[in-house]
Amino acid sequence: MKWFKSFMEDRTGVDHLSLALLIVSLIISLIGNLLGWSWLAWFSLIPLVLFYFRSFSKNKLKRHQENVLFLKYWYPIQTKWVNQYRMFKAKRQYRYFKCKECGQSLRVPRKKGKIEITCPKCRHTFIKKT
Structure with a gap:
């Protein structure tokens, strides 16, 4: 060796x-x-x-x-x-969305109903059902 x-x-x-x-x-x-x-x-x-x-x-x-x-x-x-x-x-615990303004991928918890999601990158807000 x-x-x-x-x-x-x-x-x-x-x-x-x-x-x-x-x-x-x-x-x-x-x-x-x-x-x-x-x-x-x-x-x-x-x-x-x-x-x-x-x-x-x-x-x-x-x-x-x-x-x-x-x-x-x-x-x-x-x-x-x-x-x-x-x-x-993580598909069971989280849902993924794309920001329509900047394309950033956003992760939110599942089963929270309709929530307002704010993109941390561009501060664009939108409402989605989780």
Whole structure:
């Protein structure tokens, strides 16, 4: 184990982009195996090779820049998925409305009857049944 630690000492290691490449490789491989397309299984080796290349690279600055660029596009997608999941989980306790003025998503408790909702962002008020 000591030799591996010394081997990885000046290397990049695994970051978000590397993990994404590994997951893409696994998904492509699974789809190829399920559909019986052997060429797709071979195609899955491309992201896997990139994963290993990034993990063992010594050019930390370049790999960091690539990871930052990936995260710039990944975080908005991840945030949208997480918000949709939270809204789905809280569907029994809360109702969600969009402000017609600014588009802000507003959460109000369920089963309160007709209530006046004030948007905290633009102060627009409207009445809705919860």
